[in-house]
Amino acid sequence: MIAITGAAGFIGSNLAHRLSRLGHDLLLVDDPPTAAKAVNWAGLGRFQFIPLDQFLGDLPDLDRSVEAVFHLGACSSTTETDWSYLLRNNVEYTRRLWEWCAEVGLPFYYASSAATYGDGSQGFSDHTPPTELRPLNLYGKSKNDFDVWALAEVAKGAPEPAGWAGLKFFNVYGPRERHKGKMASVVWHARRQILETGEVRLFRSNDPTYPDGGQRRDFVFVEDCIDHMLWLWEHPDTTGVYNSGTGVARTFQDLVLAVFAALEREPRIQFIDMPAELGKQYQNYTQAEMSKLRDAGCSKPATTLEEGVRRTLSPENTVSETQNAL
Structure with a gap:
């Protein structure tokens, strides 16, 4: 069973549909969906639902049934000004999931953002250490803060998930x-x-x-982002923070x-x-610099x-x- 947070949202629901077509059982995690979001699950196959605020408490009972965690749930508003809210939802929640996946040996893939690059004056290369980036808004800061934390954990030899990556999504569009x-x-x-x-x-x-x-x-079709996530899951030795765009x-x-x-x-x-x-x-x-992911072996052409x-x-x-x- 694959756990997806933010599963009623845009990227999360499209990932759920792809995994469902591939025959996977799904554990969908999100706030109880409104009618506007519930339509995103129409046509899905087998799945279970757990409310987002209950998921962390249920983790001890899930380690034997979950194969991987795709963490796409977060506050995605670039105009959010409540830092305590962003810290709680975008940083601390992600840390808890990372630590659990590291403890029980599960793969963990999470949404970072191209907003971490700020005004772009330092370029859009995922080789640039996150500590050197200056996001323009608090949403971008929250995503960058977690990238910094995750890489620091790995650098000091702390336990890490059994395969992990953060994906810096650029301007994603799609169904x-x-x-x-x-x-x-x-x-x-x-x-x-x-x-x-x-x-x-x-x-x-x-x-x-x-x-x-x-x-x-860099306008990127959502199915391309899903290709990137699933390729990284299939190659657990390829870890790190990667751009998810077209390169154009x-x-x-x-x-x-x-x-x-x-x-x-x-x-x-x-x-x-x-x-x-x-x-x-x-x-x-x-414009995403895509050489890091392509050099790792993910070579599927981007959708025009x-x-x-x-x-x-x-x-x-x-x-x-x-x-x-x-």
Whole structure:
């Protein structure tokens, strides 16, 4: 049985569906799902559910039934300002799971974030020690703090899980993310805007280096991130913190044009001013350096932006989203 925390969320639910198709029994861990999240489990095979706040207390009874832990549950809001909440949810909870997996000899794979790279002035290489990174927001700090702690534990020879990795997810998009609301990817926001108004609104650039719509991000299809996680699980001797992206930066205009094409609509883009507070922590450019994972042997090509958007917005992936909105 595979345990997945954050299992009703975006990446977690997509991982659950992949593992279910592969024939695995699942232990899904999350807050009791709302109707908006429950739809993400439609069509799953065998699974058990444990509430997130109960999971840690149940760990002593689970060591003989769990084969691996994929820890994707966290506060993912980049605008969260309550550090005590982030420390409790994103750092201390992850430590408890790491220590349990180390104690009982289980593999452990957890979500880090590209937000750890801050403004990108030091690049986006997963060879850079986390101690040298300066995230722009408290969410990124919480993810970086755990990376620092985990690597320090390994360096001092403390017990570690039987195979582990942290994955620095870049700008992930894909099915099963409508429940995220304002934190959903630009793919879903663009789809909604096109269906409602026929056009997409993008932020004007706040940096003369980039034209309006020319800000560039490493947009990565969720199934590629799952490929990375499962490859690492299959290769337990490959441990560490790894980027999970495509290695290619594309513009927001590229992404929006891909959405218009997937919906078979003529492109109409309106540029609007970026809120001042957002501009203070806005990343105008991200591009994952993927050589570390590829050199380790994970060589599956990344899904192109156009193909990923087409698959995300295909009828089989949008029908449940539409039904849930009614």
